[in-house]
Amino acid sequence: MKIAFLTSGGNAPCLSAAIGRLLYNYNHLDGNVEIIAYTNGFSGLLRGDSIEISLSDLNDDSFNIYYEYGGSPIGNSRVKLTNKDDCVNKKLIKNNQDPLDVAATQLIKDKIDILHPIGGDDTNTTARDLSNFINSKGLDITIVGIPKTIDNDIFPVKRSLGADTAADAGSIYFENIVNENNMSDFHLIIHEIMGRNSGWLAARTADLYYKRLDSKENQLINSKAMSFYNSRRLDIHALYIPEKKIDFNIEIPRLEKIIKNVGCLNIFVSEGAFLKEISSELEAKDNTIDRDAFGHIKLDSIDTGRWLSKFLSKRMRVDKTLIQKSGYFSRSSAPNKHDLNYIFRICDFGFKEAIKGRSGLAAEDQRTNQLSCIDFNEIKGNKDLDTKSDWFRVLNNRIFR
Secondary structure, eight states, rough: OOOEEEESSSTTTTHHHHHHHHHHHHSSSOOOOOEEEEEEHHHHHHTTOEEEEOOOOOGGGGGGHHHOOOOTOOOOOOOOOTTTHHHHHHTTTTTTTTTHHHHHHHHHHOOOOOEEEEEEEEHHOOOOOOOOHHTTTTOOEEEEEBBBOOTTOOOOOOOOOOOHHHHHHHHHHHHHGGGGGGGGEEEEEEEOOOOOOOEEEEHHHHHHHHHHHHHHHHHHHTTOOOOOGGGGGGSOOEEEETSSOEEEEEEEEHHHHHHHSSSSEEEHHHHHHTTHHHHHHHHTTOOOBBTTTTTTTTTGGGHHHHHHHHHHHTSSSOSSSEEEEEEEHHHOOOOHHHHHHHHHHHHHHHHHHHHHOOEEEEEETTTTTEEEEEEEEOOOOOOOOOOOHHHHHHHHHHTOO
16 A cells, blocks of 8 residues: 655644654554655645655654644645646646646556645645546545644634644734833734634634733732733734724724723734735735735735734824734644644544545534545635634624723
8 A cells, every 4th residue: 555645735733743643543554555745745746756754663652753843844835736827837747738637647656545635725625626537537546635724714624733723822922022012102013813714813813812811910910919010001902804894983993092091002913804905905006916826815915914004003193013923933833732632633534534445635524523534525715714603702802892
């Protein structure tokens, strides 16, 4: 039996750990098992670039090192196998080639029985296209995806691997950054958090930050120390996410009152919160908006935090602005214990499904709350944050009080 791995899309805290746990499972199979990893995602598959992973000298403790790292040890890329022009431009295929055919041919050449793509909705919809192509050709290759995305926005996946750690890391990041707000009166701190169409990561980061803050404040109260301590300076004063429309005719007076009374403003914002407004402004000025192979706007070119700081500074007094982005810090973190246990659960299930020859995305299905090998054709991206959930209602009421 020959197994192949690849990781695709952006970095996430679960990638290295997922590889390690799958290797752990395959190491316990009876019989001859060969394993390779395609480097840099689907681009490595198209190029035929891979590395061999030997299990012969490994024991159970050998896999622990994979759990200590974030990111992917085999590299990522953003490649869509149905976007031929992009594949040609990236010199992954020739003009007369079909990316799906090239990928399937490479799997046949490498004698792959099972392919594990680890990634988000773009990765798994690409896995869908490849799986459908393989089935149409009558090939006996099983593809079992593992869901990762710090945005937690894959439908119908209840929870994506790495998302919990990313939110936790973002809360730690802001716990340090927030202490900069006493460097000036009328000080604006903007914490920009990853999330294109879903505000889950921003909201969950805010929720975990408040849990950390509450723990420290309880210690202060019990110790009766620092009587001059102003807890409102450490609060989150606004949370902007794609799912909630903001009426700035109401919001600006609220923010003005806070910054005047507290001396600062701490704002959490999803990088995709004002995507339409920012892209419209750029297009009106004839600026080119960069897009990736999947047609998504490249959010680095949008710079939401900078746009928001300028927007607010024109409408209210702001003496100093600090814009901080926790995305790369968060998505490159090693998985926390809570996430790691979940990674084990999903990867163990995905391994069992692959051995049975069942293709699909191994995940907890939010429709049934059960582990399932979800049909790739049912996978969609841009799952919204549930703004009616109890935890979000409590969070939102605390911030916009």
